[in-house]
Amino acid sequence: MNSKRYSFYAVIAILSALSVMATAAEPNLKGIMQGLRDDVVAITDGLLIDDLKSVADGATRIANHERIPAEQVQLVATELGSEMATFKQFDVSVHNLSLSIAAAAEKGDRDRAIADYQSMMSGCLACHAAYKERVAAVLSEPGKGE
Ligand code: HEC
Numbered sequence: 001m002n003s004k005r006y007s008f009y010a011v012i013a014i015l016s017a018l019s020v021m022a023t024a025a026e027p028n029l030k031g032i033m034q035g036l037r038d039d040v041v042a043i044t045d046g047l048l049i050d051d052l053k054s055v056a057d058g059a060t061r062i063a064n065h066e067r068i069p070a071e072q073v074q075l076v077a078t079e080l081g082s083e084m085a086t087f088k089q090f091d092v093s094v095h096n097l098s099l100s101i102a103a104a105a106e107k108g109d110r111d112r113a114i115a116d117y118q119s120m121m122s123g124c125l126a127c128h129a130a131y132k133e134r135v136a137a138v139l140s141e142p143g144k145g146e
Contacts, residue, residue, distance in 0.1 A: 027066040029076075029139060036062055036124070043101065043117055047110075055113055056105035062098035062120075072139060079138045080131070087135075090127035094120055 039058040046054030068076075077084045097120035104112035 027069065029068050029072050029135070032065050032068065036065060039065075040121070040124070046105070047114060047117065050110075052105040052108060052110065052113070055117075056102045059098045059102035059105065063095055063102060075138050076135055079134065083131075087127070087131055090123055090130075094123040094127070097123060 039061045042058030042061075043055050046052060046056075046058065076087065080087055097116050101113050101116045101120065104110075104116060
């Protein structure tokens, strides 16, 4: 390999490393939500094909989702005011149910995993019904959050 070509590959390697770092360093609420959707798909699929490992893995990823960046939390808090407590409560409830799904799946308790999965989905959708549009509007204002 000549040196010109070698440095071309080096530049590509550095650029792709930087772009990976950029995505890892800047999660935002929308990106976190897109990850949750993938995790819910893994859980649903696992329940449908009796793959409890996929259920446990998806639920564990939901439980460990990244934190919303502080500046976005601030924007949401300013918009929601005293309702911020309710917004947070939805997050806590979904979090606790995801832990419960993971524990049930690891024990092979399919019925409990299904019941908790249904409650968790209700939690996702209840938060969306109450806050998704409002919060998305605040976070998508130019120069804010994204
Ligand atoms: C605490 C409230 C809350 C909970 C709980 C919640 N979401 Fe969301 N979700 C939001 C908000 C707010 C948005 C809009 C974000 C934006 O557009 O910036 C959103 C957006 C989304 C989107 C759309 C992303 C896009 O590309 O536009 C998906 C998918 C999603 N959520 C999945 C989920 C799943 C799956 C769960 C449950 C495991 C969940 N959410 C739980 C508040 C919540």
